Amino acid sequence: MGCLVLNYTTQIYFDGETGLGADWPQGYKRERRPLITVLDRLIMRDLIKTLLAVLTVIVVIIVSRRFIKILDKAIEGQVSNETLLSILGLKMVVASISFLPAALFMAVLMVLGRMYRDQEMSSIASAGGGAGTIYRAVFLLVFPLSVVSAGLSLYVAPWAEAKTEEIMHQDEQSADIRGVAAGKFSEYSQGDLVFYVEKIGDDKKMHKVFVQQRQLNGKLATINSEAGRLEELEGGRYMILEHGERILGMPGALDYVIENFVEYAVRIEERSSVINTSREAVAMDVLWNSEVIRDVAELQRRYSIPLSMIFLSFLAVPLAQSAPRGGVYGNMTIAFLIYFSYGNLIRVSQSWVINETIPVWLGGIGVYWILALVGVGLLIKLYGWQWVMMKLREKVAR
Numbered sequence: 001m002g003c004l005v006l007n008y009t010t011q012i013y014f015d016g017e018t019g020l021g022a023d024w025p026q027g028y029k030r031e032r033r034p035l036i037t038v039l040d041r042l043i044m045r046d047l048i049k050t051l052l053a054v055l056t057v058i059v060v061i062i063v064s065r066r067f068i069k070i071l072d073k074a075i076e077g078q079v080s081n082e083t084l085l086s087i088l089g090l091k092m093v094v095a096s097i098s099f100l101p102a103a104l105f106m107a108v109l110m111v112l113g114r115m116y117r118d119q120e121m122s123s124i125a126s127a128g129g130g131a132g133t134i135y136r137a138v139f140l141l142v143f144p145l146s147v148v149s150a151g152l153s154l155y156v157a158p159w160a161e162a163k164t165e166e167i168m169h170q171d172e173q174s175a176d177i178r179g180v181a182a183g184k185f186s187e188y189s190q191g192d193l194v195f196y197v198e199k200i201g202d203d204k205k206m207h208k209v210f211v212q213q214r215q216l217n218g219k220l221a222t223i224n225s226e227a228g229r230l231e232e233l234e235g236g237r238y239m240i241l242e243h244g245e246r247i248l249g250m251p252g253a254l255d256y257v258i259e260n261f262v263e264y265a266v267r268i269e270e271r272s273s274v275i276n277t278s279r280e281a282v283a284m285d286v287l288w289n290s291e292v293i294r295d296v297a298e299l300q301r302r303y304s305i306p307l308s309m310i311f312l313s314f315l316a317v318p319l320a321q322s323a324p325r326g327g328v329y330g331n332m333t334i335a336f337l338i339y340f341s342y343g344n345l346i347r348v349s350q351s352w353v354i355n356e357t358i359p360v361w362l363g364g365i366g367v368y369w370i371l372a373l374v375g376v377g378l379l380i381k382l383y384g385w386q387w388v389m390m391k392l393r394e395k396v397a398r
Contacts (some may be wrong), residue, residue: 042052043137046111054110055103059095066091071161083167088159090167097152101308102339104145108138108313109335110304112320121321131379134317142313154284157302161281177217193266195239209241209268214247222247224262238265280388295358296354300364304346311371312339318378342371 022347056059070087073127112134115121124133186195186327198208209228213221230237241264279298287299315338345367351364 001367004082012070034184039129039133040137040140043115044141046114047107047138048142050110051103051107054106055096055100058099058103059073059092062095062099063088063091066095069226073393080146084169087164087167091321093160094157094164097149097305100145100152101150101305101312104142104309105312106318106332109320109332110319112138113156113331114195131383135314136319138313139310142309146306146309149309150303153302153305156284158281161278162283165277165281209244211239211241213266219248219250223266233265236267238267241267261355274380291324294354296360297363300353300360302348303364304367308342308346311368311375312342314380315375317370318375320380320384338374342367345370365379 046180048266067088070084070091093322112121133391183198184196192214194212195208196210200206203372206228207226209223209225211221211225213223215221223241223244223246225241227242229240229242232238242262244261244264246259246261246264248259279294282295282298282300286303287295292298316335319335321331349358349363349367352358353360358366
């Protein structure tokens with residue numbers, strides 16, 4: 001009897017602390033089992049650390065490449081230096097949401113692959129833990145994260161896209177007066193206005209200013225002044241030039257008008273344009289109430305982020321299986337091919353929905369049925385048909 005009590009106590013302690021899913025003794029109170037076990041916390045902690053590291057690397061690489069184009073616009077004066085950081089932050093938000101499924105997929109593969117390499121999975125299996133134990137720990141993180149990502153994809157990402165377009169539109173409106181720097185020619189209004197400033201003081205006052213302005217009648221005005229400043233006056237924005245000379249005439253002709261002035265104002269034409277809102281920046285309520293097929297396809301694209309996190313994580317658990325002496329990235333090549341194929345299928349199905357090649361419902365769920373079938377196939381390959389049939393019989397018996 002003593003030996004039986006000892007074994008009984010040991011089993012209760014082991015299962016209650018680790019929650020590996022071993023068979024519980026008759027009469028043991030199941031409510032004592034914690035909601036989140038030690039193993040769950042271990043795997044979730046490693047997943048969060050790896051997810052943040054992978055997502056940071058991906059976002060930095062992607063945003064850096066895209067930000068080069070914005071820097072080119074800033075050099076040309078189309079984007080102000082004051083808004084660069086705001087645009088960078090908004091781009092990072094959008095990229096983080098878009099690449100969250102890929103980062104989570106890689107994180108699950110890396111964490112579970114390391115556990116296989118370090119033979120931690122063998123220890124879990126010897127204690128009675130199986131695929132359900134691993135799925136439990138993974139999806140305790142994946143399900144809440146997918147809910148958060150749904151809100152981010154449906155509401156935060158469109159807001160960030162719309163805010164970026166608004167900022168860049170405002171910068172384009174005032175691009176004609178941006179980029180004036182000492183010691184270089186600055187061309188604006190499609191070449192109709194050229195500035196050259198020899199020096200700019202700390203008070204933003206310009207010294208030794210040269211201006212060349214093409215008139216509507218084809219005449220060319222050349223202005224030299226001792227100083228200049230920008231001012232907002234009634235009717236628009238002006239450059240006020242002080243103590244200079246203005247020469248007006250037709251190039252190639254001998255008829256010129258030469259004027260000396262104490263102050264002369266050059267009006268800077270403001271660009272009038274309309275914000276071209278991209279479909280990624282359209283608000284969620286507009287898409288939800290729209291019957292336009294392109295809006296429906298965009299809505300499916302936004303829903304694909306939380307759904308892909310769930311199905312890719314389902315795939316990653318059996319895909320992470322590797323030999324004890326294998327590397328952490330043993331199945332990373334296959335995983336890359338699966339994710340690459342999935343990304344292309346999402347884009348192709350969206351295109352087919354827009355072109356009405358396939359029904360809308362098929363474009364929304366077809367890809368995920370394929371992922372589910374691939375995941376079931378990987379589980380069968382990992383555990384065998386007998387294990388699958390045994391689990392099905394257990395479910396039916398219950």
